Amino acid sequence: MSLLTISNLTKKFGNFTALDGLNMEVEKGEIYGFIGPNGAGKSTTIRVLLGMLKATSGRAQIFGKDVWKNAVDIHRKISYVPGDVKLWPNLTGGEVIDMFVRLHGGRADHRRSELMERFDFDPSKKCRTYSKGNRQKVALIAAFCVHAELYILDEPTSGLDPLMESVFQDCVQELKQEGKSILLSSHILSEVEKLCDRVGIIRQGSMIESGTLEELRHLRGTNLSVETREPATFLEQMEGVHDIKKNGHTLSLQVDQEAMEQVMKQLSSLGIISLESRPPTLEDLFMRHYHHKEKLQSGGGS
Known part of the structure; x- marks a missing residue:
């Protein structure tokens, strides 16, 4: 009630x-x-x-x-x-x-x-x-x-x-x-x-x-930190992947739930050395909403 x-x-x-x-x-x-x-x-x-x-x-x-x-x-x-x-x-x-x-x-x-x-x-x-x-x-x-x-x-x-x-x-x-x-x-x-x-x-x-x-969190997806043997050059073009940060062969990224299986297949093909995942925090959700809205208002894509 x-x-x-x-x-x-x-x-x-x-x-x-x-x-x-x-x-x-x-x-x-x-x-x-x-x-x-x-x-x-x-x-x-x-x-x-x-x-x-x-x-x-x-x-x-x-x-x-x-x-x-x-x-x-x-x-x-x-x-x-x-x-x-x-x-x-x-x-x-x-x-x-x-x-x-x-x-x-x-x-x-x-x-x-x-x-x-x-x-x-x-x-x-x-x-x-x-x-x-x-x-x-x-x-x-x-x-x-x-x-x-x-x-x-x-x-x-x-x-x-x-x-x-x-x-x-x-x-x-x-x-x-x-x-x-x-x-x-x-x-x-x-x-x-x-x-x-x-x-x-x-x-x-x-x-x-x-x-x-x-x-x-279901809307937001999962945060990944992954190190691969081969560099990942394809992630920017994949749907459902956000906020990619690279440091050599180590990546941090945020992946929507529906894209997780395809992303993991692609990363596995590069040889995964280490992988860490964590659920998104409320701050992740909060900032995602605001950044998305600001992009739309400035004429950018989602």
Whole structure:
């Protein structure tokens, strides 16, 4: 069942179109990764979902309710973490966390202390003394203290060190085990790859690809690194072969699934000395989409 649904969503600022017919669904109990470069429309989408911006056209619903008309009701069951956290400078971190939890209708309990310990956070200091990473911890601890049905996380690990990123990932996995739903907007592709059940790639306000990681990898193929006795001079002409890099008789290339058998036959005829393969990463998928689109816009082939 879809907890969050976006249909043909458009948002214009004057003559600029920030969102252009965007479609997206987040199912109950899943972690959905929302990726794209700065300016792609991720934060605009999230502001529409939070009822902070009114869409120009299209539909956005959470829990079956319109996000603009029913923002107050929706907010009772969601928890949000922004990527750039602003805090009251004269309050302590602990005071801010308690206030956020009370505003959501809850109260601080043992979960607060547990999260502070896990995130190695000192709640007694004034917020004006906090680094960006510590300000982010305030928002994360407050968000995870709240008993919500949907967590909307917009670049949530911005400013965190790798150890704290790992703690964050553990917390998200625990929420999923509790049946919660998470919309995770991130530019850290390894984080999305590790956590998310499905991924949507946004470009210039439109969803250019979405699906499970396995579905996206099926479209992408496999990365090969191969050393042959004889030089390979034919690969550039083969269909389904991309991003060829040569270093003597050693090649790195990306091969679509349907072309793999023919490519391997040709490489075998040259005498394979060593061969290494790996599945594509989310970054491979991401860059492939963008490079392909840029070639088309510049008049080049695919």
